[in-house]
Amino acid sequence: MNTTNPSALADTDAQSADLVQFADEPADFESGPLVAPWIVLMVDDDPDVHSATLHSMQGICICGRPLHFLHAYSAIQARRFVAEQEDIAVIMLDVVMETEDAGLKLVDQIRGEFGRSIVQIILRTGQPGFAPEIETIRQYEINDYRTKTELTQVRLYTSLSGAIRTYHHLHSMAETRRGLEVIVHASNELSRAHGLQKFSKGLITQLCALLQIKPDGIVCAKVESQWEGEATIIVATGIHAPLVGQSVKQLEGSSMGSVMQKCLSYRANVFDGCTALYFPATNGQALVAFVDAMPLKEIDRQLIQTFCSSMTVGLENILLHERMFSLAYKDQLLGVANRNRFLELLQARISGSPGISLAVIDLDDFAGDIAMFGHAFGDELLKAFVTRLTDQVGPDVDLGRISGDTFALVGKDEFVNPQALAGCTSALLKVQNQMVTVSATCGLVRLDAGNSDGAEVLKQAHVALKLAKSQYRGASVYYNDEMGTDAAERSALLRRLREAFEAHRLFVVYQPQVRLVDGTTIGAEALLRWRSEEGVYVPPDQFIPVAEQSGLMISIGEFVLRSACHQLKKLNEAGYVDFRMSVNVSQAQFREPGFVQTVKRALVDSGVSAFNLELEITESMAAEDLDFVLSVLHELKRTGVTIAIDDFGTGYSSLSILGRLPLDRLKIDKSFVDYLGVAEGVAKSIIDIGRSLKLQLIAEGVEKAEQAAELYALGCQEGQGYFYASPMPPDDLQHWLTSR
Numbered sequence: 001m002n003t004t005n006p007s008a009l010a011d012t013d014a015q016s017a018d019l020v021q022f023a024d025e026p027a028d029f030e031s032g033p034l035v036a037p038w039i040v041l042m043v044d045d046d047p048d049v050h051s052a053t054l055h056s057m058q059g060i061c062i063c064g065r066p067l068h069f070l071h072a073y074s075a076i077q078a079r080r081f082v083a084e085q086e087d088i089a090v091i092m093l094d095v096v097m098e099t100e101d102a103g104l105k106l107v108d109q110i111r112g113e114f115g116r117s118i119v120q121i122i123l124r125t126g127q128p129g130f131a132p133e134i135e136t137i138r139q140y141e142i143n144d145y146r147t148k149t150e151l152t153q154v155r156l157y158t159s160l161s162g163a164i165r166t167y168h169h170l171h172s173m174a175e176t177r178r179g180l181e182v183i184v185h186a187s188n189e190l191s192r193a194h195g196l197q198k199f200s201k202g203l204i205t206q207l208c209a210l211l212q213i214k215p216d217g218i219v220c221a222k223v224e225s226q227w228e229g230e231a232t233i234i235v236a237t238g239i240h241a242p243l244v245g246q247s248v249k250q251l252e253g254s255s256m257g258s259v260m261q262k263c264l265s266y267r268a269n270v271f272d273g274c275t276a277l278y279f280p281a282t283n284g285q286a287l288v289a290f291v292d293a294m295p296l297k298e299i300d301r302q303l304i305q306t307f308c309s310s311m312t313v314g315l316e317n318i319l320l321h322e323r324m325f326s327l328a329y330k331d332q333l334l335g336v337a338n339r340n341r342f343l344e345l346l347q348a349r350i351s352g353s354p355g356i357s358l359a360v361i362d363l364d365d366f367a368g369d370i371a372m373f374g375h376a377f378g379d380e381l382l383k384a385f386v387t388r389l390t391d392q393v394g395p396d397v398d399l400g401r402i403s404g405d406t407f408a409l410v411g412k413d414e415f416v417n418p419q420a421l422a423g424c425t426s427a428l429l430k431v432q433n434q435m436v437t438v439s440a441t442c443g444l445v446r447l448d449a450g451n452s453d454g455a456e457v458l459k460q461a462h463v464a465l466k467l468a469k470s471q472y473r474g475a476s477v478y479y480n481d482e483m484g485t486d487a488a489e490r491s492a493l494l495r496r497l498r499e500a501f502e503a504h505r506l507f508v509v510y511q512p513q514v515r516l517v518d519g520t521t522i523g524a525e526a527l528l529r530w531r532s533e534e535g536v537y538v539p540p541d542q543f544i545p546v547a548e549q550s551g552l553m554i555s556i557g558e559f560v561l562r563s564a565c566h567q568l569k570k571l572n573e574a575g576y577v578d579f580r581m582s583v584n585v586s587q588a589q590f591r592e593p594g595f596v597q598t599v600k601r602a603l604v605d606s607g608v609s610a611f612n613l614e615l616e617i618t619e620s621m622a623a624e625d626l627d628f629v630l631s632v633l634h635e636l637k638r639t640g641v642t643i644a645i646d647d648f649g650t651g652y653s654s655l656s657i658l659g660r661l662p663l664d665r666l667k668i669d670k671s672f673v674d675y676l677g678v679a680e681g682v683a684k685s686i687i688d689i690g691r692s693l694k695l696q697l698i699a700e701g702v703e704k705a706e707q708a709a710e711l712y713a714l715g716c717q718e719g720q721g722y723f724y725a726s727p728m729p730p731d732d733l734q735h736w737l738t739s740r
């Protein structure tokens with residue numbers, strides 16, 4: 001039944017004009033067997049009223065939908081209908097039934113107890129005298145009031161259709177509001193979701209809530225790029241759950257596949273038998289959701305548009321969050337966990353099962369490889385090495401890049417151990433189509449009940465790595481507690497040193513150097529001193545290596561250099577014009593790119609002659625990276641300063657290398673001086689080497705007159721040591737010089 005037949009009514013009623021309006025209105029609902037009727041509850045204790053109403057409304061459609069009547073003959077019966085039937089559109093209600101106001105009381109219950117605010121209530125009463133007051137109509141939210149005699153067919157139709165239209169309007173509004181509430185709720189819910197997976201799952205739940213269907217038959221697919229177009233199903237629920245991981249292409253042939261494909265190519269929502277929704281995002285990424293729901297009511301379609309726009313904003317946020325996560329936690333070159341992420345993975349392992357080890361692996365000579373073959377090669381080498389590591393330790397081990405060429409692994413001991421790591425470097429690696437050897441050194445820590453802090457364990461692995469690097473390059477070393485104490489002590493020492501330096505508690509002392517032949521003073525060596533707040537002297541041999549490792553030695557070294565130059569200036573001014581000031585230069589200072597400039601600045605600022613400044617470097621410094629050392633030394637020499645090799649004889653530099661360096665002097669180490677009188681030959685051979693290199697010689701640690709005499713006899717010209725003078729503060733040096 002889908003058409004209204006107004007002409008039939010017009011014949012029977014004089015007020016046919018009323019009806020024409022209704023008749024001409026197009027039905028705004030699709031007709032057909034699916035169209036649900038309007039439910040009208042008729043409440044009257046008079047059975048004749050029921051039959052008369054039913055008779056006159058026979059075959060009537062309102063807004064394209066037929067009417068379905070429920071009949072109640074008392075207020076109690078009506079109450080039951082109201083409780084059971086949610087979608088009653090109109091209640092036609094008699095006032096006087098069991099009691100004089102049974103009808104009015106029922107209205108009260110419908111509005112109050114049942115909370116039915118949109119159902120339309122038409123009150124009917126037998127006699128005009130029983131008409132409710134205006135106040136009552138307002139109080140009970142009665143929508144219409146008619147006396148029974150007024151109810152001609154046309155009047156009834158007019159009254160009923162007006163009520164149904166009002167109900168329809170209010171119902172749509174309520175539906176929209178509910179839908180919008182779902183959407184707002186969805187946005188709130190999904191804004192808390194982390195990760196695309198969770199977001200997609202939530203999207204399904206919320207969409208189903210909106211459409212009021214089971215969360216079934218919905219598939220989310222992520223497209224990486226619209227142009228490359230390979231959409232993969234990332235979440236599927238209900239009967240479609242097994243589809244996760246497949247591509248949309250693989251669904252070809254099914255109605256689901258075709259509607260999703262259409263959605264992807266149109267980049268728009270498609271309602272074609274079933275529904276596919278399109279959620280676009282930046283960079284050509286998109287999400288497609290498939291719903292097995294059709295046909296959709298107009299109101300649902302409108303809500304879906306709103307839902308899509310709202311969710312698209314959410315999707316953007318999620319993808320942005322993913323991108324940020326990737327930037328914050330992933331190494332952008334190698335795609336593995338970065339340091340921060342690895343620390344989290346490590347922390348999770350610490351609180352997990354026992355039998356876990358951590359390894360920190362550092363490539364040997366990686367900087368050299370880059371210098372030789374370039375950065376692109378370095379990147380490829382790292383990629384190849386990560387692949388090798390992953391293959392070697394398997395999928396159950398977490399891998400991260402800790403810094404440039406340092407990686408970390410955490411996993412079961414059976415996968416993370418020295419043998420496995422040795423396996424990573426045993427075969428050649430293919431890098432840029434060449435086969436290269438790779439060497440790596442590794443520090444390992446066994447995680448046990450004692451460990452609780454990931455960062456702390458990582459530090460321990462670094463301690464073991466450092467030791468391995470210095471003594472067992474290319475091999476693995478397990479951490480033990482003694483190493484840890486050393487490291488902790490060193491870091492405490494460094495902290496105190498930094499404080500002392502900043503509080504100007506470091507100072508320089510000077511140890512005279514003399515001509516062996518007659519004991520005349522020719523210069524002095526500047527030596528650094530640190531007296532702690534408690535007044536204890538900390539030997540430079542102890543704190544300088546620590547300062548060296550941290551880089552603090554660069555600033556401290558500059559301070560010594562400048563102090564020595566100013567002291568030299570004072571001595572010059574006091575008449576010691578040919579005085580030679582020796583200053584020790586540490587490895588960190590020497591390698592610092594601005595070192596030569598620092599020296600020049602110290603000379604200019606103090607106004608001393610470069611010819612009076614000597615820099616002491618050690619043999620070991622010369623042994624590494626000869627080209628670099630040569631270039632710095634030549635540059636230094638051009639300023640006019642002289643260069644001495646300190647602690648000569650204790651290093652391993654070959655004569656051929658020493659021969660190439662622009663040196664002026666060798667400082668024969670105290671240990672050889674000590675041999676004098678015990679094993680003459682050792683000291684002699686060292687002196688002979690110096691002579692063969694045609695360099696000046698100075699001996700350090702001369703404590704006795706015999707040593708001085710013997711050194712002179714062997715061909716050494718100069719000396720320094722307690723026999724002549726101990727290192728002393730500047731003022732003492734001045735007194736010492738004048739007293740001689």
Ligand code: C2E
Nearest residue numbers: 527528540541560584585586701702703720721722723727
């Ligand atoms: P070094 O440069 O070989 O300095 C000589 C060391 O031998 C000094 O120790 C000095 O006090 C000590 N010495 C001098 N004569 C005798 C002697 O007759 N007998 C004995 N037993 N020792 C003597 P110090 O001052 O403790 O310095 C130790 C090392 O610390 C220095 O060895 C040097 O390598 C380093 N150092 C000291 N000051 C500085 C500095 O300002 N910069 C750098 N880079 N290193 C420094």
Ligand code: MG
Nearest residue numbers: 525584616646
């Ligand atoms: Mg020295």
Ligand code: MG
Nearest residue numbers: 646647667700
């Ligand atoms: Mg020395």
